[in-house]
Amino acid sequence: MHIEPIPHSAELTEERGVGNSVELRLVFPCTQANVRRALASIMAGLGAMRLSEDDSSTVELVLAEVLNNVTEHAYRDAGPGMIELHLKQGDAGLSCQVIDNGGGMPLNTPPQGSLPNPNRPLEMQPEGGFGWFLIRQLTSDLTYMRCSSSNILSFRIAVGQSVSRTVC
Amino acid sequence: MQLDTAHYDEFMVVSVLEDRLDAAIALDFKDAMRDLTCEAPPRVILDLSKVRFLDSSGLGAVIGAMKQLGATRKLELAGLNTAVEKVFRLTRMDSIFVIHSSLASALATRGPATAGQAHAY
Numbered sequence: 361m362h363i364e365p366i367p368h369s370a371e372l373t374e375e376r377g378v379g380n381s382v383e384l385r386l387v388f389p390c391t392q393a394n395v396r397r398a399l400a401s402i403m404a405g406l407g408a409m410r411l412s413e414d415d416s417s418t419v420e421l422v423l424a425e426v427l428n429n430v431t432e433h434a435y436r437d438a439g440p441g442m443i444e445l446h447l448k449q450g451d452a453g454l455s456c457q458v459i460d461n462g463g464g465m466p467l468n469t470p471p472q473g474s475l476p477n478p479n480r481p482l483e484m485q486p487e488g489g490f491g492w493f494l495i496r497q498l499t500s501d502l503t504y505m506r507c508s509s510s511n512i513l514s515f516r517i518a519v520g521q522s523v524s525r526t527v528c
Numbered sequence: 529m530q531l532d533t534a535h536y537d538e539f540m541v542v543s544v545l546e547d548r549l550d551a552a553i554a555l556d557f558k559d560a561m562r563d564l565t566c567e568a569p570p571r572v573i574l575d576l577s578k579v580r581f582l583d584s585s586g587l588g589a590v591i592g593a594m595k596q597l598g599a600t601r602k603l604e605l606a607g608l609n610t611a612v613e614k615v616f617r618l619t620r621m622d623s624i625f626v627i628h629s630s631l632a633s634a635l636a637t638r639g640p641a642t643a644g645q646a647h648a649y
Contacts, residue, residue: 392552417581417611424583428551478620482595487588490619494584497618 434462539571549586577607
């Protein structure tokens with residue numbers, strides 16, 4: 361399998377792990393345009409997992425929300441910085457680790473991502489704040505660490521377990 | 529940002545001709561909707577059938593487009609793909625919109641469009 365390099369990326373590697381499981385590593389400057397390119401590369405790279413349409417859209421949505429958060433919050437003041445993404449297929453789904461060198465999370469804790477009340481009047485409905493709700497809703501085992509000047513976010517997306525793996 | 533509009537007697541249809549309604553174009557989308565719907569009739573139907581991917585920024589922009597219409601007009605949605613529908617359902621924002629399964633079903637009892645126009649942003 362081959363992944364097209366992301367334009368402007370510093371490094372992009374892909375390798376197959378033990379037991380024919382998929383493992384991806386991407387490093388790229390975190391901009392909105394690059395997030396789009398990275399997601400396209402990731403979804404192509406995960407093709408060997410043979411995810412269902414529903415699982416595939418879940419992975420793309422979660423990774424989009426996480427990468428958008430880094431772009432819009434962690435690197436808000438410092439300008440675009442590098443982001444490093446590790447994805448590894450396991451028995452319990454897709455394990456993900458996202459590392460950036462931007463600002464830390466407020467209170468050293470990822471937001472809980474509570475949902476606004478849909479019964480409130482329209483003019484009071486928020487237009488943001490859904491990202492962390494979706495991340496929390498669609499992931500398991502989410503942990504966040506601030507190490508030196510890096511943010512390390514790890515989580516698992518429970519997809520693809522029921523799909524039999526075939527040797528390509 | 530590609531949006532098409534069609535004007536009918538009682539409502540207008542805005543079709544999003546983008547593959548993705550995401551953080552990269554959310555603000556442009558909201559601004560374009562403000563321009564296109566400033567003199568819209570009471571019903572505006574947003575045709576999302578071409579949109580394959582929507583993130584929370586795109587969702588926020590759709591909610592913003594609805595709020596821009598004010599209290600006397602409504603934004604209805606049509607043609608949500610599975611991945612797009614999932615975002616509305618998980619966030620329960622499906623309950624604040626009238627959602628039609630397709631543009632055809634939204635238009636089923638209506639006459640033909642009187643005009644169609646393409647807009648590039």
